[in-house]
Every structure is written in structure tokens, then in C-alpha cells.
Amino acid sequence: MLGSGPIRIGQGIEFDYCSVHSVWALKKLGYETIIVNNNPETVSTDFDISDRLYFEPLTPEDVEAIIENERPSGAVVQFGGQTAIKLTRVISDMGVPILGTSARNVDRAEDRQLFDQVLEKTEIPRAAGTTVYTEEEALAVANKLGYPVLVRPSYVLGGQGMEIAYNDADISEFMDIINQTKQEHPILVDKYIEGTETEVDAVCDGEDILIPGIMEHIERTGIHSGDSISVYPAPGLSDDQKKKIAEYSKLLAKELQVIGLINIQFIAKNDELYVIEVNPRSSRTVPYISKVTGVPIVELAVRCMLGEKLKNLGFGTGLYKESPYSAVKMPVFSFEKLYGVETALGPEMKSTGEALGIALNWEDALYKGFLGSGSLIRAGNAGKKTLCVSLRSRDWEEALPIITRFANNGFHITATEGTCRYLNEHGVQAERISRPSEDSPNILNALQKGSLSLIINTPTRGRDKNRDGFRIRRAAVEHNTACLTSLDTAKAFISCLEKGDEQVLKPVNIARIF
CATH class of the missing domain: 3.40.50.20 (Rossmann fold)
Structure with a gap:
């Protein structure tokens, strides 16, 4: 072992x-x-x-x-x-x-070029893309597909080296970083599809498949699954989408001749479903989904690996019945211990732990998850609650109703120049605050004084540590102030705050919910 x-x-x-x-x-x-x-x-x-x-x-x-x-x-x-x-x-x-799964079929799932052939054979949709080795090839593919694109190597841990590229300069930068390590397998350049990311862990016996549950991520595609808030049962998927996920999962498992565990990630966009990747192994969500469904996934996988069939193991096949309880897996980060590390979330995993919330509905489970991760406590400072907002211009329209909800819940809003102007023009009273590169007093001074309760900052892409956004996010970590870099997370966060700290949440005995 x-x-x-x-x-x-x-x-x-x-x-x-x-x-x-x-x-x-x-x-x-x-x-x-x-x-x-x-x-x-x-x-x-x-x-x-x-x-x-x-x-x-x-x-x-x-x-x-x-x-x-x-x-x-x-x-x-x-x-x-x-x-x-x-x-x-x-x-x-x-x-x-x-x-369990043979070496040949592990290669077919892990090697990007071979996996592309698997998807062609099974006729399962995926984002348009192709494999490359050099920067020149990557640039040609990216310009043919159109930006943004996702650049990702094969056989990597925690999305290492994966990035979303928005222009040629990003491609050159990311390919240079990836190729600092010799690549024995091809690099995949995919068209980036912005949608809802979903995930399954399943057990296969070579013929049948058992899917204990389908998980849905709060954050849209582009953020690593390990850094996303994961909800089970998936609240935003239709029954038809769940059936299609189960169908595609079985097709892939049979084609790859999987025996034991498999993890599959999908993108749901409108009525379409696309495969992101397949891992012919256990994943970091196996303990989570095992606990909240009551299905002993690992033991079933072991017995299948030794030749037993799922239909004889007592849990049936196909999509397992959904639990009456909702569960949320909340990522926990250790940025304060990692000096100089970019805190904005993306395709490469950064979380170092997780909290679990379980309740009869997913909103209460989400509240428990935020509470367990410490996020709600840090945002609820004594006295005046102040939210600082600094957003990319393309996020202004989407962020407006979210920031409005913060204002309606007692937050004083401060914002950097462009964001502040947009909020005031659209009915949200906001006070301008200077960026780190501008004259004092600015955001850094406010953080030093402890006058900011929460920051929402959506980053421009790139690794330049001199950017204002990078300096804001690092300063937030160093002054123990919550900083959200995804509007999806911010929306979920205010939904929890709206419930109020006085809410009485009932404990759930996880050993007795099945």
C-alpha cells in the first residue's frame, strides 16, 4: 500500500x-x-x-x-x-x-493526449483544446481557440502549474514556469468555459458504477476544486443534469476499465455538460462524501479491486439515493504562514484544510461551514463594520447587487476610485479609499489601524507582486482581515451574514443520520 x-x-x-x-x-x-x-x-x-x-x-x-x-x-x-x-x-x-485500474488505463486518464482520445471515442463533450510542448505551439493554439484559455500539464498535484491565460503574455509567462521542470507528458491548452463546476467520486468494478453523490461548487470554473466551497446534494443541478453526469461517469469508467475509485469533474453550462478531467484514484473529497452519504467508499473499492461485484455489496449501482441532509465542505487557508504567496484563488490549489457543515438545508450547512472555518468571526469585528471593495471593471455590474446586500446589512462601504464611482452612480453610497500606490491615507493604512472588517478584491491576472491588488491581498492576510477574491464566495458569504449571529443552529449527529 x-x-x-x-x-x-x-x-x-x-x-x-x-x-x-x-x-x-x-x-x-x-x-x-x-x-x-x-x-x-x-x-x-x-x-x-x-x-x-x-x-x-x-x-x-x-x-x-x-x-x-x-x-x-x-x-x-x-x-x-x-x-x-x-x-x-x-x-x-x-x-x-x-x-485495481491497470497502469495502461491510469496513463489513459492522466496523460492529456491519451485522455483526449478517450473522450473522442466515448463522444463525451469537453472544452475545445489540444496538446502542446513548446511556447510557440501554445501561443498558436491559444490564438486559434481565442482567449481566455486554460493551460495545464499532465500528472500534477493540486493543479500545480495550471493557469488561466488571458493574452499572449500570460501564455509566455505560464509556459516558462511549467517548463522549468522537464515535462515528460504533453501540456493541454483548453478553451476556458465559465460555468458551474460539479464533481463525483465513484466506485467501479469494471462493469458497473456506484456514485454516492454529486457535489456542486459555489465558485464557478477556474478555481481549483480543493479551494472551492463544495455542496452536497448539488442544489443547482436539475434531475436531467444529474442523470447525464451519472451516464457520462459510467461511460468513462467502462472505457478506462476502472476497478476501484474514480474522481470526475464536470462543467455545467446552460443545458450542456463538459468533462474537465478524470482521476483514476481516490480524491480529497472521498472522506467528505463518505461521511455525509454513509457509503463506505474505500471498503467497497477494495472489495472491487479483489474481484467482487458492486451488485453483491449491498449499496446497489448507479446514482445512490440522496441524503436528507445537506453538507458543505469549506476550504481553510494558511496564507499568514506563507510569506509573499498570492492569495487570489485560481486553478492551482492553495487551501491547507477544510471545515464541514451539515444541516437540513444547504444554506444552514453553508453558515456552519463559514463559522467552522473562522470566516464569520473575522468579518464581524466589534463596532463599525466596514467593507472595502476593489474590483476589476468587468466585475462591477455583477458585484452591484452583492455590495448592495452588504450595505443593507449595516456595512459602511469604502471602495477604490473606479469601483467607488460605479457604486455611487448606481445607488450604493460608498466612500473613496486610496490604493496602496496612491497617497496616504490608503487601504494599507486602514488595515494597519484595524478599521476594515472585510475586503472584496477581484484580481487582474499575472504574478507581478508590485500590483496594487497583490499588495492589498497580502496586507489583508498580514493584518488578519478576511479578503474574498471571488464574487461567488462573496455572494455566499453575505447570504450567511443575513441570517444573523443570533440564529440557533441545531447540531447534527453524523453517526445517526443514515
Whole structure:
């Protein structure tokens, strides 16, 4: 059993959960288990979880030495996240059977060029795009597709290297960053589609599929799934869309001959559904969806990997019945510990933890999630509540009703010049505040004094640390002031504040909701 190695952004306790539950399932079935994991912080690295533990790096050389010493009858790579799945081909070439999805089909899902062929064969829609290796090829494709485009390499952890490019300069910058590491697999340049992102974790036995639940992200596409607020059951999807997601998931699982776990991400836009990517492994949402649906996903996956069929395991096949409770997975960030890091959310994951809210409706679950992550507390400073707004001009119209709701709920509104003028012209009383590059007193001075309760700042793209937006976001972190960089998050946030702190939320015993 390969673990996930040292915890880092994009990979952590979620895969530890999967590894431990898979070991327990194997022990229950009478198997002797060996874990390879070099992280002292995780439960899977405790000496009493498996029969034997190798505290060794998850590299081809170290794993090969362990295999030569142990001569295992099989290897499990699905539960250690991207670190483990990248070793599938190496272990298979050593002659050790891979339990679950084969090395060939892992490549077909992870390699962007091969996955494109899978989508062609199954006739499942996806954003227009093609694979490239060089900056020149990327520029040609981006100009043919039309901006914005999504640039993403293969076999990456937590969306590393993924960016949305809005012009040629972005392409040149992002390709230069990606190619600082030698790329053994092609890079995909896709047309960026702005829609609702949805996600499924499923168990497959090679023929049938079981989907415990469909999750919907509050933030629209373009923000990494690990940084999005995830809601189950999906409140914004129609029954027809859910059926289509289940249908596409089964088609992809059968074509990729998945045995065990699979994670699939989709874009829903109007009545169309597009596939973003397929991960033939556990994902960071497996513990979340297991807890809120009552489906023991990891144990079912293990039993399928050992040859059992889903129809005989007691939970049926297809889309599982929806829970009467709603659940929200709320990301938690550690920007205050990461000096100089850009806090604006995008395709590359930045969260380091999560909070969980469960209630009888998704609005109350969302409120619990914000409360659990500490966001509501930081925004509700004593005394005068002041919201500072600095937005891209293209966001002004969309932001107007959101900022109006903040004003109606007792927030004094301050805004940078362009945003302030637009708000005042459209009926929202706002006071102008200077940018960091302008004369004092400005936003930085206000943050130093502790006079701002909340900041909403939608960033222009790029990595220039001298930009006003970057300086605002970093200063907010350093002065412990909540800063929202997505209008979707801001809309969800004010919905929770409108409920009021006096609301009595009932606790839910998660062990008794099924």
C-alpha cells in the first residue's frame, strides 16, 4: 500500500484517511498489509496500522528495494493521491500486479493526449483544446481557440502549474514556469468555459458504477476544486443534469476499465455538460462524501479491486439515493504562514484544510461551514463594520447587487476610485479609499489601524507582486482581515451574514443520520 508521502498543499490527511480505511478493509478480508509512507504526522505511518511499515520516500528506487525485499502479491496505488498513482507504471514494470485500474488505463486518464482520445471515442463533450510542448505551439493554439484559455500539464498535484491565460503574455509567462521542470507528458491548452463546476467520486468494478453523490461548487470554473466551497446534494443541478453526469461517469469508467475509485469533474453550462478531467484514484473529497452519504467508499473499492461485484455489496449501482441532509465542505487557508504567496484563488490549489457543515438545508450547512472555518468571526469585528471593495471593471455590474446586500446589512462601504464611482452612480453610497500606490491615507493604512472588517478584491491576472491588488491581498492576510477574491464566495458569504449571529443552529449527529 503506497501512502501519499509528506503532507503538502494539495495532498494531505484526505489520502491518509483512504490509506488507513483500505488497510482495515484488507485486514478484514484476511490479507497481510504493508504500508510505504514517510510522513510521521499521518495515521497511516503509525506502526500498528499495517502489519509492516516502511518509512521510506515514495521514489522508484526506494519502492523497488522494498518490493525486492517483500515480494508482495499485489500493490495498491489508488489511495495515496497523485504521489502514489505516479508510481503505477514503475511498479507494474517490476512485475508486481496492480490491484485495481491497470497502469495502461491510469496513463489513459492522466496523460492529456491519451485522455483526449478517450473522450473522442466515448463522444463525451469537453472544452475545445489540444496538446502542446513548446511556447510557440501554445501561443498558436491559444490564438486559434481565442482567449481566455486554460493551460495545464499532465500528472500534477493540486493543479500545480495550471493557469488561466488571458493574452499572449500570460501564455509566455505560464509556459516558462511549467517548463522549468522537464515535462515528460504533453501540456493541454483548453478553451476556458465559465460555468458551474460539479464533481463525483465513484466506485467501479469494471462493469458497473456506484456514485454516492454529486457535489456542486459555489465558485464557478477556474478555481481549483480543493479551494472551492463544495455542496452536497448539488442544489443547482436539475434531475436531467444529474442523470447525464451519472451516464457520462459510467461511460468513462467502462472505457478506462476502472476497478476501484474514480474522481470526475464536470462543467455545467446552460443545458450542456463538459468533462474537465478524470482521476483514476481516490480524491480529497472521498472522506467528505463518505461521511455525509454513509457509503463506505474505500471498503467497497477494495472489495472491487479483489474481484467482487458492486451488485453483491449491498449499496446497489448507479446514482445512490440522496441524503436528507445537506453538507458543505469549506476550504481553510494558511496564507499568514506563507510569506509573499498570492492569495487570489485560481486553478492551482492553495487551501491547507477544510471545515464541514451539515444541516437540513444547504444554506444552514453553508453558515456552519463559514463559522467552522473562522470566516464569520473575522468579518464581524466589534463596532463599525466596514467593507472595502476593489474590483476589476468587468466585475462591477455583477458585484452591484452583492455590495448592495452588504450595505443593507449595516456595512459602511469604502471602495477604490473606479469601483467607488460605479457604486455611487448606481445607488450604493460608498466612500473613496486610496490604493496602496496612491497617497496616504490608503487601504494599507486602514488595515494597519484595524478599521476594515472585510475586503472584496477581484484580481487582474499575472504574478507581478508590485500590483496594487497583490499588495492589498497580502496586507489583508498580514493584518488578519478576511479578503474574498471571488464574487461567488462573496455572494455566499453575505447570504450567511443575513441570517444573523443570533440564529440557533441545531447540531447534527453524523453517526445517526443514515
